[in-house]
Amino acid sequence: MSLLPLEPTAEESACAEALRAIRSRSGLSLKEVAAQTPYSKSSWERYLNGKTPPPRAAVVALCRLARQPPAHTLALWERAETARNRPPRPAAPAPVPEPAAGAVPVPVREEPPRPEQHNRRPSLRHARTAVVLAAALLCTVWLVMAGPWRSESADADAPASSEPEFACYGQRCTGQDVIATRCGMHPAMVATHRPAPGLRVDLRYEAGCGAGWARVWGQRIGDVFTVSAAGGAPQTLTVPDKYATGVRLHTPMVATDSPETLRVCVSRAPDGPRQCYPAASPTP
Template identity: 40%
Template sequence: MTGTAPPAATPACTRLAKALQDLKSRTGLSLTALAGRTAYSKSSWARYLNGSQLAPREVVEALCALAGQPPERLLALWELAEVEWSGRHRTSAAPSPLPARPAGDAATGDRPAHRWNTRRRRALAAAACAVTLAAATWLTASRGTHTEGAAGRTAPSAAPAPGCRAEKCTDEDPETMGCAVPGQTRRVDPPYRTRTGARLVVVLSTRCHAAWALGWNTRPGDAFELSVPGGAVERVEVADALDAEDPLFTPMIDAGDLSGLRTCFIPAVGRQECVTAQG
């Protein structure tokens, strides 16, 4: 992508730029060093990081690799930002009015969707505060002269032991439990694109032996589930426009046996779509 930022408000583009600034701070690398380690110039990196130009997908992947960060969440945010940048979000049809949703059935073990989404919004708010602080630190540091070498870099700290493993992770948050650790997660299969344009991918944590579904490009009223035959069914619903702005993930399930691992997308209007993992 080239040129300056589009005139319309682009919240996803802004969040992406801040997230890239956070990753850049984690690497401890200057703009010159980033240019030396990638195929992109110092001036290009400056534009990607300050949000005046949308970073290509390959830049996001490269910076995640340099920072030791799993790319799935940031690539999902990149897709949202790319839709904004291209202007396609202004021509998309508005979603239809939503039917009333039940509050959950204690007899079957279903949990009210609002409880998980409230937890998710709080986590996103905390993450946004952390990203803003990191961005401010980066902007302050970038005004000075950068020096290269190991002495000027921050060594990554060792990840603490996970808070759960296998079946103990069922119904737990992958971030809170320390299962979404850089270098110890992988996609089970490539992202699945639904008829509405939403994307779903199953993420596996090798350190926790647990999995969760990650979805983006959703609309209020959409929902998606992750399940295994005879086991737990974990579900998350897109409660409102705030939920729809960012990638959402389900609670985890035990991933000791991936056979039959199934993801289902339930749109606010339309037919359910399900896919069984191949990996």
């Protein structure tokens, strides 16, 4: 009897979405990613679609291919691992059936309670207590001594325990990825446009990064999206293959301190006309 595959958790889906965005940002096909990593093309397809949890080394390898810091993506991976290994909630106890009408209840013989045994093997209990106290003392000493150097040499890939800081601001964000820089965690919606049936383009902005970008849904292979702002270099996203369709994608960021100057241009494949849309009030 075969078991049905488990549905991915919300954390696993977020991790898979981040990996798809990084792979799209790299401009590499799955075949090229497989050729430059120890993992096959079919394995990468399962990782990116959320069918199989990726190993930590695969996440690091993909980030290096895309030349992006792995810290934020590894934080998503850690949350997905924690969620996947979380023990299931215990099932509710089965209800006790009511006796049928007219049935004679059968008396249940109860065992008399056993007298509590006090002071059983006191020496063993005291020894265990001493071991626990000694271990706690050693842990306390280690934390006090390790604190200074841990704060100075902590691994850059370790996930942050609180809200992470943004990795760039202004011109340093131009051309950068919204996930790797953490700018895409809580951005503001500037405008929403629907250039064609099934296609949605959102202009988004993060004041903490001083940068904006376009998020697209419903894209097709070969579609081109270019985001620009006053005084910033335009940034372009081209949909490379079928694995970059059916998911949310982001253009690279463009620096600006005026989100109202953001503009996105869309060229639909094949040979579709170029249409540009300025920032405007969001539409539902």
